Amino acid sequence: MEENQGVWVFIEVNDGSIEGVSLELLGAGRKLADKLEVPLSGVMLGKDVMPLANEVIYAGADQVYVVDHPVLKNYRTESYMKCVCTLAEKYKPEIFLYGATPNGKDLASAVATDLSTGLTADTTMLDVDVEKRLLEASRPAFGGNIMATILCKKHRPQMATVRPKVMKALETDEGRKGVIIEEELELREEDMRTKVLKIVKDVTKKASLSEAHVIVAGGKGLGDIQGFQLIHELAEVIGASVGGTRDVVEAGWLKHEQQIGQTGETVTPKIYFAIGISGAIQHVEGMKNSELIIAINKDANAPIFDVATYGIVGDALEIVPKLIKQFKELSKEKGGEMSYV
Amino acid sequence: MHIVVCVKQVPDTKIIKINPKTNTLDRRSAPAILNPYDAHAVQEAVKIRNKTGGTISVLSMGPPQAVAVIKKSVEIGADLGYLISDRAFAGADTLATSYALSKALEKISKDNPIDLVICGKHAIDGDTGQVGPGIARRLDIPPITNVIEVSEVNKEEKYVHIKRKQIDGYEVIQSQLPCLLTVEKEINDIEYAPLTNMINAARYEPVIWSVNDLEDVDKTQLGLKGSPTIVGKMFSPPKLEGGKRIEGSTDSQVEQLMGILMERKDLLKIKTANS
Ligand SMILES: Cc1cc2nc3c(=O)[nH]c(=O)nc-3n(C[C@H](O)[C@H](O)[C@H](O)COP(=O)(O)OP(=O)(O)OC[C@H]3O[C@@H](n4cnc5c(N)ncnc54)[C@H](O)[C@@H]3O)c2cc1C
Ligand SMILES: Cc1cc2nc3c(=O)[nH]c(=O)nc-3n(C[C@H](O)[C@H](O)[C@H](O)COP(=O)(O)OP(=O)(O)OC[C@H]3O[C@@H](n4cnc5c(N)ncnc54)[C@H](O)[C@@H]3O)c2cc1C
Structure with missing residues (x-):
């Protein structure tokens, strides 16, 4: 030895x-x-x-x-x-x-x-x-x-x-x-007893989550699949990718490959929105190394606030629509100026 | 075609409780279940047998209660079950686990040569994913991990075509038979078992072997003694601190948040009115 x-x-x-x-x-x-x-x-x-x-x-x-x-x-x-x-x-x-x-x-x-x-x-x-x-x-x-x-x-x-x-x-x-x-x-x-016959790259998957600069992730706190539309809308106006918790995937609100956490994707974006997510250890495991974490949750004691850079205690169904509205107004005001593609 | 599926009894980690004082698992808090990945492994064996004919055996190592997961496997469609159960196996890490299981597989194959071994991708308690490849090495057959589809099984020419998940896509592999697969959950959906399976399962009594029933066993390679790794200590994950709270009315909270985000507006691709 x-x-x-x-x-x-x-x-x-x-x-x-x-x-x-x-x-x-x-x-x-x-x-x-x-x-x-x-x-x-x-x-x-x-x-x-x-x-x-x-x-x-x-x-x-x-x-x-x-x-x-x-x-x-x-x-x-x-x-x-x-x-x-x-x-x-x-x-x-x-x-x-x-x-x-x-x-x-x-x-x-x-x-x-x-x-x-x-x-x-x-x-x-x-x-x-x-x-x-x-x-x-x-x-x-x-x-x-x-x-x-x-x-x-x-x-x-x-x-x-x-x-x-x-x-x-x-x-x-x-x-x-x-x-x-x-x-x-x-x-x-x-x-050799095995042969690789074909390699298929799924580029969309890699580009959408592990490489994303901004991710808007939602949890069961959005209530139902309609409520979860807010996550898609916010992501859309700021050009972010969408992710979610396992519970949301199990409920069928998102596809399996959009699950973030220990048994899903590990992500490290510059900005991570955790909306209506409790912050279970298995979820946090997959996103805690994000640069800026913004959490919105109506429970002031939710563990997600322990990893968040900024925490907002409040109702996501009220806050997110306002946020979307602000961004939409901003884009009107500034015309094309703020588009970075 | 003789397919053997390795199945493990695990505590349901979804509802597990940890004793915060001792940092150990409160086993009573969690019911024991068939490792979910192994249920998919048995289901895949059933799908293959439906095409090729043959026999599905399941093998488990564990305490006598682990008979329950063999019965569950029979309910999904397995034909035969073997449990190896002995104090000598206790405290095994993955190296010792794969050794014990491979010895049982060698014994099973004496009566009926094995064409294919299927394991779960990982067990939800130990969660290493190392046992499957370990067994394959010991039996000197190719391991194929992270399997998402078995697209072809040719028992006459003895080969299979397998889709294997990769970091950024998948690959298609041809392997000789026998080989060993470890399967992902997405490989199939667990089907509702016919009533006859349930009746069979209720009555089924697996073969139970102790260490002395196995042949050519080097006992120093079993259990705690045969395990190079040990758990040094258990501790709670490092406590995280959290940052600032944004206080105030909803409107003021949104206003403040916009301020924070505008500092990083280089990252935001805000849709323009005319786009
Ligand atoms: C082995 C294992 C592996 C796992 N792997 C993963 C994984 O990879 N990824 C993962 O995410 N999970 C995983 N889980 C599940 C994990 O333990 C949690 O169950 C899950 O993350 C919880 O999802 P959630 O936050 O969406 O739901 P919940 O825990 O139900 O949280 C909902 C939150 O929303 C808040 N809320 C409710 N209404 C509102 C509102 N109107 N506005 C704002 N907030 C609101 C609530 O206060 C609550 O905090 C795993 C579990 C196990 C056992
Ligand atoms: C907290 C903790 C951490 C551990 N960490 C390690 C570690 O880092 N390295 C290490 O070598 N050991 C480790 N172990 C020990 C390990 O859990 C055991 O060796 C266990 O018996 C097998 O490993 P697994 O659960 O990870 O199985 P996996 O390798 O994840 O299981 C994969 C597949 O192998 C088959 N299989 C596994 N066990 C059995 C069985 N008993 N009967 C039938 N089929 C089976 C099933 O098909 C299963 O789906 C750890 C144990 C604990 C409690």
Whole structure:
């Protein structure tokens, strides 16, 4: 176990660019590596990914292991886990982090089984006990009602998947220097038992919520589907995207992909309106990192006010129409002047 | 076609209560249910069997009460049920859980070779999603996670076509059979079971195995002993503070809010009168 050293981050590449969560993990991994006084490494697999290696260094890594091979063109558990296990056995990291994306979770679960080590799922807080060289990975449990710190004392590497948009990426620094290590591994297409036949991107989804600058989100407090129209109207006049709570989705007022929270989308817009939303932990989990949060709720004790930058205690059915009216007047007054498209 | 679905009994986290003093789960507060994702897994197995014929077995690891989720699975349409239940399995993390389940699967496949294993995407209590891929690795079959559609099952040529959810869309994968799928809820709707299923379920008694009924088991890989991870501590999520309150009459509140928003008007795409 003592021979295991260094912090590793799996770098996920999607469509020729590095996933945001991998950059966030390089930020978080940098802190752990500095505390432990060990190097931070990225592990990047794919086809024609070599040109991205520098970005990994600019984002905080001291070194990058790259396997660039035609068989790795698309993510597949078998080919990716084979590479990752081979590298981990050869270089023996002590900590290994993955983004908690569909592919990151899939890969980490398979690798943990083959390396016979522990894997903490969906971590939202990371720290390290320097003396014991122990990763402290904390995750929400029981529907987010509580946090649990998971430890892996006797097995190495200590592995964790980490939720996207929780950790902070470092500023890209093109002056950073690091080492790029290209690894040659033997992979044969004939050995693969799965084939990716087709990849379909749903651009509308990504553009509408995770990338939105402004989100108007509504909850059961709007009363019924008619009341919920106010959310659509407000979003319309200010050019925002619409989201909502799970209860609203279950009531059929919104589509499943518009659910925000632990079991829905995680969003980080510049402005987030939470209207008629109580602020259950599972909802807050998905929006708390928004820059400016405005909450409207008639219950002064609603937990949503604990995360709101500005809180308005009042009746949404009264306030929102007035807000819409103000914006509509504004647009009349100013003519085309205020339109930013 | 022999399909085995892994089903877990979980506390209903929708109504769970946490003891604020000890930060532990008040298990009595939550009724035990079939993990919702696993209900969809059984339903998908039924859909496949309706096309290909064959047998659906369900497998669960848990205390004796977990028989209830096997009965529930029979109600949805499973044919056979197996429960592995033993103190030796207790306290398992995902590595030890997938080990125990894979040993039971090996035993089940001796009588009737398995063509397909289906798991839920995750269990709503432990919520790791790691058990399915773990089982697949141990059985050395391909895992396919986040499945939203099984579009083709060819049992003669032994392959399946699967739609797998991705961050920004989906992909279509061809895999050999046998393989292991973990399914999302959107894969299907749970159908109303025929009355005969309910009658079968009420009477059904699954096969129950203890650790000694399984073969070639390395007991050091089971339960607490075989689990590399442990729960170090439990604590309440960090308390958040909240910001300013906007006070006053409704009109004044709206006025103040407009002021705040106008400071960020660069972000607002206000519809113009003539657009
Ligand atoms: C495992 C698990 C996962 C979950 N995942 C998610 C998730 O991803 N996302 C999610 O959102 N939820 C999730 N939930 C559900 C969550 O616990 C809450 O039940 C849900 O967020 C509540 O939705 P709500 O705020 O719309 O409704 P409510 O909690 O009913 O709140 C309605 C609010 O509206 C206010 N109100 C009423 N009338 C008015 C009015 N006229 N004007 C202003 N305010 C008014 C009320 O004071 C109240 O605060 C999950 C739960 C579990 C157990
Ligand atoms: C608060 C808390 C946090 C935890 N965190 C971790 C962690 O980070 N890492 C870790 O390794 N373990 C962790 N565990 C332990 C983990 O919950 C158990 O190992 C559990 O037995 C299986 O994991 P799961 O519930 O996450 O299942 P998942 O992997 O989410 O379940 C996926 C699917 O596997 C099948 N399955 C799972 N369990 C069974 C079963 N008993 N019988 C039949 N089929 C089953 C079902 O099809 C299910 O839908 C944690 C436990 C607690 C209480």
